[in-house]
Amino acid sequence: MPSASATDPGFDVVVLGAGLNSLNLTIAFHQQYGMRCTTVVRIPVAMNERTVTSDLITLGADATDEDMRDALIDLASQRPAGRPALLLTNADSLIDFIDRFRGDLEQHYTLAQVDAALLSRLADKAEFAEICQELGIDTVPTVIVDFSRAGEAGWNGHEELPWSYPVVGKAANTAEYHHVDFPGKKKVFFLETPAEQQDLVRRLRESGFTGRFLFQELIEGDDTAQRSITAYRSSRGKVTLLCAAQVLLGEHTPEALGRPAAMVTGDFPTLTAAAEKFLDAVDYVGFANFDVKVDPRTGRECFFEINPRIGRNNYYVTAAGEPVARHVVEDRLHDRDIDQVVVTAPILYTILPLRLVLSYVRDPALRAHVKQVARRGLRNPFRYRPEGLWLRAYSVISGANFVRKYRAVYPRPTDTGF
Known part of the structure; x- marks a missing residue:
């Protein structure tokens, strides 16, 4: 747990994940409470090792989700009885991890994220757009291609998009997309021609991707x-x-x-x-x-x-x-x-x-x-x-x-x- 040299606010904070995602969180707690958080990572990143805002626990590149769960439970066992601890993360894949092991983790930590049902809805950009439309909040015109239905008759993956090019392409669910790999993979695609769009559809199918992918009208502006x-x-x-x-x-x-x-x-x-x-x-x-x-x-x-x-x-x-x-x-x-x-x-x-x-x-x-x-x-x-x-x-x-x-x-x- 946090080193004795830090101010003790009467609680602990454990942050999952490496890099700036977690560093900015640990800075926030250090600035407000003078405390050092504990950052838990698979692979160490120098900024998390060197910061005064956190102590680092490294699990190793081969650590499974079950290994991470067990490490968090072991870490909790080192706290004095009755001392509360927040468990936070700032990465989509680790949000999913906490949700999957919620039953184990919430016995030892206070969690501060939405429940599984709402998380599933909001993690999908297509669902988000539908909610916005119901509330009268403007969104981007979107075509949704569901790759789980790619083998069905009438699948829309080969259909022409209703806008002029260029268009933007991105996965509806970042966590699902995280687990597939293919040549030229990007977080966001800028597609200048129908041929580029169809080539991306082909690569997604061949990668085994089964989630939903969004093609959106380009909103100009730098x-x-x-x-x-x-x-x-x-x-x-x-x-x-x-x-x-x-x-x-x-x-x-x-x-x-x-x-x-x-x-x-x-x-x-x-x-x-x-x-x-x-x-x-x-x-x-x-x-x-x-x-x-x-x-x-x-x-x-x-x-x-x-x-x-x-x-x-x-x-x-x-x-x-x-x-x-x-x-x-x-x-x-x-x-x-x-x-x-x-x-x-x-x-x-x-x-x-x-x-x-x-x-x-x-x-x-x-x-x-x-x-x-x-x-x-x-x-x-x-x-x-x-x-x-x-x-x-x-x-x-x-x-x-x-x-x-x-x-x-x-x-x-x-x-x-x-």
């Missing part, structure tokens, strides 16, 4: 048309946290396409209102993160998906002045109600060099705003003040590597973000 919303809805049925940010630049490597890398927070009332409406309608409990894109032609705010977790870049909320850790601790551990907080303070969150970010912001007014915000509040999780020199050096090296990556895969901003 990365600055994207929005991110982070929220928490308590077990009492109240949304206590809402924060939205405008994406400035996302990652563009095939395995990370779509991940925001620089964002500026602000006041986005229509977005936060829609997110609250959605969470209330499905009786959601826990952290959630929404991906949205604003159609530059119409101003329409198109909701793409909900992630049933806090989101990789959640530090933008804590950095803007509202500690995300407080919401889950007060709700799940202290059993206390707290007033709703809608975060609107402007800060610039980035894991990229500022000069690189600004070079991709084409709108002069937005660029001027970002410069102004950066002078007052620029936050990089690798430069979290209590961290040592290693992570500060990592931020410099990582920034230089990002410059090289963008030159190679996305040398200049485009009207589509692809």
